[in-house]
Amino acid sequence: MHPSFSVVFFTTATGAGYGLLALLGVLGGLGFIQPDFWLGLFGMALALGLIIAGLLSSTGHLGRPERAWRAFSQWRSSWLSREGVASVATFIPAGLFGIGWVLMGKSDGWVAVTGLLAAAGAVATVCTTGMIYASLKPIAQWHSRYTLPAYLIFAGMTGSVLLNTLLQGFAVGSAAVLTGALLATLAGWAWKLATWRYNDRLEIPTTANTATGLAGGTVRSIEWPHTEENYLLKEMGFRIARKHSAKLRRITQVLAFAAPVILLAIAFVSPWPVAATASVLAAIAQLIGMLVERWLFFAEAKHTVTLYYE
Template identity: 80%
Template sequence: MHPAFSVVFFTTATGAGYGLLALLGVLGGFQVIAPDFWLGFVGLGLALGLIAAGLLSSTGHLGRPERAWQAFSQWRSSWLSREGVASVITFTPAGLFGIGWVLFGRTGGWVAIAGLLAAIGAIITVCTTGMIYASLRPIAQWHSRYTLPGYLIFSAMTGSVLLNALLQAFGAASMAVLAFSLLATLAGWGWKLTTWRYNDRLDIPTTANTATGLAGGTVRSLEWPHTEENYLLKEMGFRIARKHSARLRQITQLLAFALPVLLLAATFALPWPFAAIFSVLAAMVQFAGMLVERWLFFAEAKHTVTLYYGR
């Protein structure tokens, strides 16, 4: 599949934003994190900013961005529409939670309920995003048991690393959040390796023979369906060289997982402000690595429509 940067940034930014929002809603709402004005202002601002930037970026991949609102009407059958509806609904409790925390300096009572609802909305929205891809049967690399859990794991991973960076920067470090972010990064690393192993061993049963129902011999085209590149080949026939894929996988492991693990592990033994510096670096490096991971997620996927073009 063609890895458009608008969609790559969308899935990376919203995943991190919703992960951070969910953790702030639960931990802040139930006063595990102290109700500090600037922490709430920057934390919720960063979470909602990432979500908004990602959603706006996703419209850049549409042929007619001004018609994006029409996607909300298909929520009964479309995971894309459900994602849009869930994302908009989530902004309401998130906004109430932000008002309670930032303006009133409260995180208990109705503010805690709003935080919990925002967290639930964030989780549901990430699930709908994952199901957009997991529900696509023509793309075997996505239509598997690894896609949806991967979205949830990566959202929790990037969100917790961002939250740890915020807490460290504001001098409100939590060893529990630091440990969770480290474990989540290790879990994401393991899940990504498992997913790659599954995709590399994937035996796709569909061929030109099975597609046409002609079991005998080998089916091939007498001539090319088109004389030049078209929309389907551009969007669904994108191919990446194996050597480039291997190199990008190494970069993904280094930036998204290995370096953040080392930086977070070192944070345990460092005093402030070095702990804060290492935590912020871990968040920045991981975000860059997840952009590479998301690019590969699209680039390595193969759509069965390419059989029509002899690929």
């Protein structure tokens, strides 16, 4: 698949934003993170800013971005439409939670309820995003048990690392949050390795023979289907060399997982401001690494329509 940067940025930014929003909604609403105007303002601005930036960037992949609103009408059958509905609906409790927790300095009663609703909306939206890809049967690398959990794990991972950075930056670091960010990063690393191992061993059952129903021999094209590049070739026919894939996988492991684990471990045993500095570096490295990981997610996927062009 062709890795459009707008979609790569969208999945990375919204995953981190919804992960952070969910954690703020639960921990802030239930009083585990005490109300503080500047911390709350910066945290909510960061979460909602990432979400909005990601959603806006996703329209850059549309041929007619001004018609993006029409996607909301297909929520009965389209995961893309459900994602749009869920993302917009989540802003309502998130906004109310921000008013109560940030502006009014409360963390109980209706504020706690809206915080939990915002967290539920964030999780639901991430699930719909994951299902957009997990539901695509023609792409075997996505249509597996690994895709949806990956979106949830990575959202929790990047969100917890951002939350730890936020708390460390305001000198109110929490050992529980830091530990959670470290464990979430290790979980994300393990899940990514398991996904790559599954995809590398994957045997795609569809061939030119099975697609045409001509099973008694080897089916091949005697001429090119098209004389010029078309949409299918541009979007579905992208291929990445094995050596480049291996190199980018190593970069992903270093930036998205290994470096954050080391930096978070340093933060765990270091006083402020060393812990804050290490936490900031961990968040930056991880977000860059996740951009590479998302690029690979698209680049390594193979649509069965490419059998027509082989």
